[in-house]
Amino acid sequence: MSVLEVMDLKTYFYTSHGVVKAVDGVSFNIEKGEVFGLVGESGSGKTLTALSILKLISFPGRIVDGRILFNGIDLLCSDDKLLRNIRGSKISIVFQEPASSFNPVFTIGEQITEAALVHQRIGRAAAKRKAMEYLERARIGDPKRIYNGYPHQLSGGTKQRAGIAMALVNSPDLIILDEPTTALDVTIQAQVLDMLDEIIHRERLSILFISHDLGVISRMCDSVAVMNKGRIVETGPVKNILNSPKEAYTVSLLESVKALS
Amino acid sequence: MRNKLAAGASLFILLILLSAVFAPLIATHNPAAVDSRSVLTGPSRQHIFGTDRLGRDIFSRIVYGSRISLSIGFIAVGIAVLIGVFLGAAAGYYGGKLDMALMRFVDLMLCFPTIFLILAVIALLEPSILNIMVVIGLTSWMGIARLVRAQVLTLKERDFVAAAKVMGAKDSWIIFRHLIPNAIGPVLVSATLGVGGAILIESALSFLGIGVQPPTPSWGNILMDGRATLGIAWWLTVFPGLFILFTVLSYNIIGEALRDLLEPRLKK
Numbered sequence: 001m002s003v004l005e006v007m008d009l010k011t012y013f014y015t016s017h018g019v020v021k022a023v024d025g026v027s028f029n030i031e032k033g034e035v036f037g038l039v040g041e042s043g044s045g046k047t048l049t050a051l052s053i054l055k056l057i058s059f060p061g062r063i064v065d066g067r068i069l070f071n072g073i074d075l076l077c078s079d080d081k082l083l084r085n086i087r088g089s090k091i092s093i094v095f096q097e098p099a100s101s102f103n104p105v106f107t108i109g110e111q112i113t114e115a116a117l118v119h120q121r122i123g124r125a126a127a128k129r130k131a132m133e134y135l136e137r138a139r140i141g142d143p144k145r146i147y148n149g150y151p152h153q154l155s156g157g158t159k160q161r162a163g164i165a166m167a168l169v170n171s172p173d174l175i176i177l178d179e180p181t182t183a184l185d186v187t188i189q190a191q192v193l194d195m196l197d198e199i200i201h202r203e204r205l206s207i208l209f210i211s212h213d214l215g216v217i218s219r220m221c222d223s224v225a226v227m228n229k230g231r232i233v234e235t236g237p238v239k240n241i242l243n244s245p246k247e248a249y250t251v252s253l254l255e256s257v258k259a260l261s
Numbered sequence: 262m263r264n265k266l267a268a269g270a271s272l273f274i275l276l277i278l279l280s281a282v283f284a285p286l287i288a289t290h291n292p293a294a295v296d297s298r299s300v301l302t303g304p305s306r307q308h309i310f311g312t313d314r315l316g317r318d319i320f321s322r323i324v325y326g327s328r329i330s331l332s333i334g335f336i337a338v339g340i341a342v343l344i345g346v347f348l349g350a351a352a353g354y355y356g357g358k359l360d361m362a363l364m365r366f367v368d369l370m371l372c373f374p375t376i377f378l379i380l381a382v383i384a385l386l387e388p389s390i391l392n393i394m395v396v397i398g399l400t401s402w403m404g405i406a407r408l409v410r411a412q413v414l415t416l417k418e419r420d421f422v423a424a425a426k427v428m429g430a431k432d433s434w435i436i437f438r439h440l441i442p443n444a445i446g447p448v449l450v451s452a453t454l455g456v457g458g459a460i461l462i463e464s465a466l467s468f469l470g471i472g473v474q475p476p477t478p479s480w481g482n483i484l485m486d487g488r489a490t491l492g493i494a495w496w497l498t499v500f501p502g503l504f505i506l507f508t509v510l511s512y513n514i515i516g517e518a519l520r521d522l523l524e525p526r527l528k529k
């Protein structure tokens with residue numbers, strides 16, 4: 001069964017210069033335990049697709065059409081309270097910028113503990129143990145120190161690992177990773193990808209992996225959709241798409257990477 | 262230099278606070294005791310700040326007056342902060358029509374000359390200490406509301422707020438847990454400056470005779486008492502005046518120092 005089914009999603013922005021069709025008829029499925037990649041140049045609508053799934057589109061943007069089924073429930077029709085409950089513990093997101101994904105006035109540990117407390121019927125001590133456990137799972141060297149650290153005291157890489165720990169702490173059915181390693185330098189990026197790879201396969205997580213980096217996509221994903229100008233131009237298993245692309249845009253995207261290396 | 266100044270100001274405020282709390286121990290006389298044998302005597306060993314036209318000890322009256330003046334300052338600012346933070350956060354977070362309505366209300370309130378508004382309200386109600394606190398509070402929250410709104414407008418776009426929404430946080434949780442704690446720095450600065458301002462307004466009201474009513478001493482009405490005899494007894498106006506001056510100055514210096522500490526970018 002599909003964890004997430006997106007059908008003909010359209011998210012438009014109504015600006016004074018006219019309508020911007022940021023997401024224009026996007027459809028894809030993510031099966032349980034599948035890592036689904038969304039790749040494309042910047043401005044192609046990858047992140048807005050993710051934000052639409054989470055209903056985080058704000059004025060002047062609007063989701064004008066489409067259906068988003070999450071475990072069979074239509075997220076676009078659900079009322080706010082139901083939505084809060086389903087997406088609350090079942091979907092989580094890791095953002096590109098680790099610097100702004102934590103609240104600067106609380107410690108990392110408090111924030112992960114809080115996330116666990118809100119959605120699980122456990123006590124504070126148990127939630128704290130859980131937070132610590134997930135920090136360890138995200139391969140953070142000294143979890144106790146990081147737990148008590150404030151966001152500004154940690155490096156970008158550590159913060160991003162902590163962000164991943166927070167996204168995992170409620171064992172969600174779907175995790176959206178929006179360029180999770182783009183802000184990190186190359187060596188840290190490789191370590192974080194290793195860590196993600198291991199956790200994803202051990203826990204059989206369903207992932208929507210957004211990246212502009214074909215190398216990262218080919219390494220992490222089972223299937224991929226190539227986006228351009230708000231539309232999906234080509235979709236299929238990663239190997240097929242990368243080895244024998246059919247669409248002109250995919251070919252040029254692949255060639256631009258080759259040209260660089 | 263800056264730090265020394267701030268330390269001196271903090272020390273002064275601390276002394277005033279202590280004297281307000283321990284007024285009965287520090288005052289040398291009963292502040293209401295009338296003594297017909299020593300009317301309008303200058304500063305002496307017995308009455309270090311002199312006496313007024315009823316023979317009351319000015320030092321003791323200033324010490325007891327600090328209780329009134331400081332509590333009016335704190336409570337008025339407390340009311341202003343509560344209203345300002347709440348309305349500012351609501352306007353910034355929800356935006357749209359609510360924001361529009363609240364900010365136009367702020368503009369409206371700012372258009373009134375505050376002191377006349379207070380005069381009008383106090384003239385209608387009775388000039389009790391409680392009324393004065395509430396009225397000062399109700400007319401001085403607008404700056405804080407604008408500050409908090411501006412902070413919230415930028416903070417609500419940050420990823421951790423989006424992450425909290427994704428995790429299913431309610432609006433109230435996001436506002437009180439994520440937005441207000443991050444917006445509190447400038448509010449603290451504004452509140453500190455506001456205490457000085459509130460003390461000044463109280464003094465002005467009492468000086469005009471519609472503030473704290475005699476025989477309860479406040480710095481403003483001690484000053485007013487001395488006005489009639491300004492030509493022959495300078496100590497009646499100079500001492501309470503100096504206390505008002507140094508207290509308000511200290512609050513302003515502390516406020517500026519806090520601003521430098523909390524917002525280093527603004528430091529010249």
